[in-house]
Amino acid sequence: MPILETRALCHVYSQGTPFEKTAVHDISLAIEEGELLGVIGHTGSGKSTFIQHLNGLLKPSAGQVLFQGQDIHADKAALRAVRFGVGLVFQYPEYQLFEETVFRDIAFGPKNMGLGEAEIRERVYEAASFVGVGGELMEASPLELSGGQKRRVAIAGVIAMRPRVLILDEPTAGLDPAGRESILANISAFQRSTGAAVLLISHSMDDIARFARRMAVFHEGRLVMDDSPARVFDRADELKQMGLTVPMATEIALALRQRGVELPESVYTVKYLKKLLLERRGEARPC
Amino acid sequence: MLKDITLGQYFPGDTLIHRLDPRTKLIWLVGYITALFLAHNVWGYALMLGVLVLEAALGRIRPKTLLSGLKPLIFIVIFTAIINLFYGSGEALWEWWIFRITADGIRRAVFMALRIMLLICGSFLLTYTTSPLQLTDGLERLLEPLKKLRVPVSELAMMMSIALRFIPTLIEETDKIMSAQKARGASFDTGKLTERARALVPLLIPLFVSAFRRADELATAMECRCYHTGGQRTRMKQLVFARRDILTLLVLAGLLAAAIVLRGLGT
Incomplete structure (x- = not known):
């Protein structure tokens, strides 16, 4: 049984007004326990609307969202428990920080869960260590931190609820390459050590290519591809038509192939491409 | 949830009302409110209600949209109505302690609630059919004479458009x-x-x-x-009074005259 699943999910904004707009069309997607699913799509492809259904912030116009097999809207009282089970980190989450200290901000979620003092403390420190926020920052004001640190604190605020599914909307947007790298590594480590499922929205194909085992591609409110990264990136032309890019390695492989270099399909990481090219070199000049 | 708040929202369209000069619409609103306060009896209120319905129909604003704008203010309407309920003169229909309700009080309450609702809806019709930019432009032009008195009209207009x-x-x-x-x-x-x-x-x-x-x-x-x-600015879009604006203002004059006449009718 998938841990989180949508069935024929539709969402229409401002229904019945001149601004009516269907943002999400008939999406059925299942997220399995412990997997890392990458979601890509152009701005306005409906991915942000889609993820807000997964923890019940938005109510589907049609269709269902199932968490651990249960329709999340079946019982209104249980909806809050779903929010703790399905952690959602919004885009630019640092804008939601409000507490006086980092510790208290991270503790906001666990406190809302009604946990005890000791348990909260343990979770806050655990979450902070997952995202690389050291104990020395715990008493600092979150508003005085650097942009990257704020982002980490905000992510920790969700991780502290120990969600079974962690959803991140562009967690690396606007960060420098080193910051991106380390946040993605943190998320990946969190996924491996807790066994939680992670749904990662990103614009960066390279990030998705490296971390996700499965990818979903959104286009104009529809789910158009749901496959392994290799199979998705094999359809590079379609992706480009949708205004999306392919990973740099795939791009290079395509260009090389056009120039007559024989390369297998499904090249999407720099590491793999490097290996292939070195092998070829080895064949060409045996010594 | 918050997206449903229609307060001050603009619904783009291409109706007669949308095309009117914003200055005309602002003057109209002031005139309409004046006429509304002149209304004193059933006829007066009927006229004002009729005018509002006509305006909404011409501007293709659905009744539902108009009424939903009232929602956040419903408390004020009810509160005013209740206060007015106890301030009527004449014979008491119901009495308890210091509270007395009279036929006059009920009439006042209904009229007062209607007046506030018409006032709100009338103002909403302006913002529904006029883009904020047009609105501030119109306001700035209307208040231009105040510049002579050193009122910073352009700056106020800029602040207002930024706020909007x-x-x-x-x-x-x-x-x-x-x-x-x-x-x-x-x-x-x-x-x-x-x-x-x-x-x-x-x-x-x-x-x-x-x-x-x-x-x-x-x-x-x-x-x-x-x-x-304090800089001298020119406008990208110059406001021009068209024939429909002059006609509208004539209708407004008629409306005010009618309101004064109806006021004399009694009940």
């Missing part, structure tokens, strides 16, 4: 922060009043922080483009 411009942004921002806090288990619509007030802290602090940040950014951006006060 940022209403949707702030609403969107509020929505976003609310969702983000809800995702961490915050709840804004349950609990006792004190709990609800406390629940607003995680919403208001980030909102203020971002409002100040935005204001800073905007100020810098404006300075970079050499904005300064």
